Amino acid sequence: MESKITYLIAIYPDEDGFFMAKFPDFPDMAPDYGKGFEDCIEQSTRFLDDTISLMVKHRQKLPTPSSIMEIQSKLDPEDGAPVCIVPVTVYPPARTMRINITGKSDVFARIDDYAKKLHLTRSELMIRSTLAQIRDNA
Secondary structure, eight states, X not given: OOSOEEEEEEEEEOTTSOEEEEOTTOTTSOOEEESSHHHHHHHHHXXXXXXXXXXXXXXXXXXXXXXXXXXXXXXXXXXXXXXXXXXXXXXXXXXXXXXXXXXXXXXXXXXXXXXXXXXXXXXXXXXXXXXXXXXXXX
């Protein structure tokens, strides 16, 4: 399985001032909503990520991402024209990977102590912290 996949989602305005995202490669997936354009994309990315995680967990085959031309044919004409079509990259869960990190032993001791307070392993803490940093600075 690939470590990341980019799907295209269609963004539509909503009569209440919100935005709605539809997932043409996932026809059974309900639309997702956001308060603003960026919020809609962020929420939809999480929703798609969660859906893909469940599909992988249940050993369901992920759809092959459609090209922009293929997406056009999958859109429902009754919805009208989308404001735009946005690429969304998701990271399907994969097997565990071991890596080697170099650092000073006193820093690792601090990390280990803090991880214990949170009932986490060093790896879990470092991964969660790194993902939070990525999310907060994206």
